Amino acid sequence: MKAVIMAGGEGSRLRPLTCNRPKPMVPIANKPVMEHIIELLKKYGIRDIAVTLQYMPEKIKDYFDDGSEYGVNLRYFTEDVPLGTAGSVKNAEEFLDETFIVISGDALTDINLEEVLDFHKKNSSIATLVLKKVECPIEYGVVVTDSGGKVRRFLEKPSWGEVFSDTVNTGIYVLSPEVLKYFEKGVVFDFSKDLFPILLEKQEPMFGFVTKDYWCDIGDLDAYVGVHTDILDKKVNININAMEVRQGVWVSEGAVISRQAEIKPPVLIGKNSVIKDGSVLGRFTVIGEECHIGEGSTTKKSIMWDGCVLKNNVQLRGSVLCSRVKCREKTSAFEGTVIGENCILGENSLIKPGIKIWPEKHIDIGTEVCTNLVWGSRYSKNLFGSRGxxxxxxxxxxxxxxxxxxxxxxxxxxxxxxxxxxxxxxxxxxxxxxxxxxxxxxxxxxxxxxxxxxxxxxxxxxxxxxxxxxxxxxxxxxxxxxxxxxxxxxxxxxxxxxxxxxxxxxxxxxxxxxxxxxxxxxxxxxDHNVFYIRSIINNTIAKNYDLKIALIAPSGAFKNIVTSILNELGCRYELVNTRDNHNKRKSLFSELKTLSQVVRYGGFDIGVFFANSYDKIFLVDTKGRIIADDLYMALISYIHLRSKDGNKVIVPLNASSVIEKMAGENKERVLRTKTSTKELMSRMLNNEYDKDMLDFFAMNFDPIEAFIRIIDYMVFSNISLADIVDLIPDFHIIKKEVKCSWSEKGKVIRTIIEENSDSVETIEGVKVVGDKGWVLVLPDAEKPVCKVIGEGLTQEFAHELTDIFVDKVKSISQNRGT
CATH class of the missing domain: 3.40.120.10 (Alpha-D-Glucose-1,6-Bisphosphate, subunit A, domain 3)
Known part of the structure; x- marks a missing residue:
């Protein structure tokens, strides 16, 4: 006995599942649907198989090759143009020299082929059609047989007014080779529309076998999801490459599942997948091979193909993720969503119910996707972000x-x-x-x-x-x-x-x-480190560094360079241990709190925390105060302005106005620029920069040199860090973010400028300046938000001013009629 698998289907109704693969290669329970058909044929001793191809034929050939790995012999017959179901089988006529089975490569069934073959032989049939009773027959070919099973009438995809039976054609046939002689090779010819009506007219013995076994034509996305539900409910008898470790939980080889993960059966977990702490796999979840489910992520009635990554706190509800989809933190996808291969969903993005996203899309952070995304490649605005x-x-x-x-x-x-x-x-x-x-x-x-x-x-x-x-x-x-x-x-x-x-x-x-x-x-x-260390030491001016320093430097490279410099300067230092009892790093807040207590009560002159190689450092003075962000900017501006007459500082728009106060009468020594790191760097080191501005550049963007310059100023000026901070006038800055869609940002800025035309600066965003403070409304370059930053004479006024403009941004962005 031989067989023909019809595998030329394009699967247009399954897109985007079939954008990059033919329909027979769509995975069902973590293997191509055609592989299930091959296993079914092999189960009943059918090993010589012809495969008819048309759409993306190489994808099927590359996967199955000659079939030897699957215990069968495959021969491929490729159509240059679609020839219909019968026309495609006609191409394999020379191979089909005995009674053969025709079966679709894109439907799932566990039909008992032995019973079908016995029925075919018993009735001396030239063509036996496998039939199935269904609730909604209008998408199929309806067939009527007599009490003995002989076909009397059929109609392809009838309307409800034409429905005369609930028994439909499954597309599985047992045929005698002579049926292929009823039409010519190379012509478009269909079994149901063309060949079977001819056989019926000529009164050839054509019978219908009504099966009670499982059969599902995976014609659309609902059927694709439904067939997985049926598999996990054990309604179909197929081979799953996994062990049922407990009732309804199938786990494949190499999968790693945290004890803190919650599994709600039925669930299928593919090879080498990793399920992290706190994740919840809800009912009817299917996970492919090499997938990674992050902490706190939850899934329900969702299907993931191979190589998918869910970062922490992702929600999937009734979704299908094709291969290698990456979901960043806190993304959500809901009922009926389908995400194509190699898509990346940005942090906090939301895919609304029923949305289809075609392959290779990159969804921006915080984006709500409300319409299908078909064209284009990336939905991020730039390759570069705010920093690299x-x-x-x-x-x-x-x-x-x-x-x-x-x-x-x-x-x-x-x-x-x-x-x-x-x-x-x-x-x-x-x-x-x-x-x-x-x-x-x-x-x-x-x-x-x-x-x-x-x-x-x-x-x-x-x-x-x-x-x-x-x-x-x-x-x-x-x-x-x-x-x-x-x-x-x-x-x-x-x-x-x-x-x-x-x-x-x-x-x-x-x-x-x-x-x-x-x-x-x-x-x-x-080893440029040697020159780097020497250049910093050579730029110091103080002598006799009798300082005791508390130091946190998680990076080994940082620690080596900093301690080498401190040793040569003659400073005393102690490394502060901020790890917990399990040798894990504490949170930033906990580390800074520990450092503050150590400095305040341990007799240290200063504490310093190097978070990493590019952020500004955190300093702690003898009063336990943490100097960072705006206060750090004020500190280094104070030191640089007083280190040398004529020194200038370049600071962003959102830096405190106390910097101008510290410049005294020479306010021109303070230059304002846009808030981006690139703009600050460009203004500090232009083509005519001098050594003094290179020093200020280092205090902004080199944590190690910045720290050495600060302690050098302390020793040379014989002043403590706490005293320097006390000399900086008090200031109060409040920073908030407001959700604002990309399309509304321009309207927000325009409206605020129009309402405050006499008191605004528009170097970047819009800065509204008043007698008692200022507020800056700044559209974020990477997220659908506006930043609102306000400074006031008092903490209360800063809050009040900021809240006024937060409400204003909300009002303008939500009033779409403006």
Missing amino acids: ISGEINVDITPEFASRLAAAYGAVCKKGASLAVSCDEADALKMIKNACISGVLSSGAEAFDVGTSLLPVTRSAIRYYKLTGGMHISGGNKKGKVIIDILDELGRNISRSAERKIENCYIREDFARCEADEIKAVTNVT
Whole structure:
């Protein structure tokens, strides 16, 4: 006995499931539906199988090959143009030299083929149609048989007025080879519409076998979800590649499930998937292979294909996720949603019920998706964010991505460019660094491998070796997060115009790779730390640093550099242990609280916490006060203004107005600029910058040098940190965020400007200035929110002023008629 699997289906009604694969390759219970059909045929001893192909034939050939891995022999017959069900089988006529079974490769069934074959032989039938009673027959071919099973009448996809039976054609046939002689090869011919009416007219023995076994035509998305429900409810007898570890819970090989995860059967968990603490897998959840379910994430009646990642606190309700979908923290997708392959759902995004998203889409943070997304590629606005390029390791930031990005950067640089490449101390970051070096070399640029170093060290190396620019890869504040800083010739993060050039080059791949003989050897910068440390020490002016310092430096590289400098300056220091009894890091709040108590009661002159290699440091004075954010900006501005006559400071719009007060009569020494890091760096280190402004740049963007400059000023001026902070006038700043859709941001700013035209500044956003304070309304560049920042003479007035404009933003953005 031979068989024909009809596997040419495109599956247009299943899109976006079938955007990148033919319908027979859509997974059912973690294997292609066609694989279930092959297993069914093999179960009844049918191993010689013809497969008719038309849509994406190579996908099926590549997966099943010759069938030997599945214990069968497969022969493929490909149509150049669709020939109909019978026309496609006609292509395999030479192979079909005996009675054969025709079965669809995109329906699921556990039909007893032995009973069908016995019925066919018993009735000496030329064609036996397998029939099934269904509740809604209008989507199928309706068939009427007599009491002996002989076909008397049928109608393909009738209207309700034409329905004369609830027995429908399943598309499974047992045929004698002679039926293929009723039509010519290469013509469009269908079994139900063309061949069977001919056989009926000629009164050939054609019978219908009504099966009570399971059969489901996976014709649309509802049927696709429903067939999984039936499998988990054990309504169909198929082979699941998993062990039923308890009633209704199937777990495949290599899966890792936390004891703190909650599993509500029935559930299927695929190979090597990881289910983390606090996650909840609700009823009728199907998880593919190599999936990762983060802490606090919950699913119910949802299907995930292979390689899906749910970060923490994701909600899935009645959703289908195709392969390699990444859901960031706190994303939600609801009933009837389908997310295509390789989509990324940004943090806090919401997919409304019934929405379909086609493959390769990137949904922005906080976005509500209310309409189907079909066209376009990315739904994020830029490759670059507020600081460099960030993403998940091996999710957004892969070696392939990093190499292509570095090649794009090298390509936009002038010929003969030289670029530094470095990373923080972590194996995953070294992998990305090496990929960046390969990309730089492929563009024809020279790569300087600074190795594992800190971002400030790399900035210094670029200036020292007079390089064209550089790239530094660091770990973000969250586990698995990666940030790539792209730097210019002065060690600054590149400008927005330079980012656009790289983005355009990257997206279009509009750059040439160099010839093989133009690839340069990598220049290894063995240890720039030595020069970096020496340059900081050489810039100090004080003597006899009799200071006792409490120090928190989680990074080993930070600790080594800082302690080397403090040792040479003659400072006494103690490393503060902030780990709990289980040797885990505490929260930032707990660490700062611990540091504050240690400094206040331990006889220290100052405490310092280096959170990472790029954020401003946290300082603690002898009164236990934590100096950070706005107060830190005021502190370094005070020190720089008093370190040398004529020194200027460049501060963002949202910095406190007390900085002008500290400048006294020479208010022109305070220059205001936009709030972005790039803008601050660009203004501080322009082409005519001097050493004093480089010092202020370091106090803003180099935590180590900033700390040394602060204690150097303390010792040289014989003043404590607490006394400096006391000299800074009191100020009160309140910061809030208000939800505001992208489309409403422009209207919000325009309306506020119109209402306050006599007292506004529009350097960035809109800043409304009054006698008792100011408020800045600033549209966020990466999220659908507006920031509202207010400063007042008192804490109460600052709150009141900020709340007024929070309400104003809400009112304007929600009044769509304006």
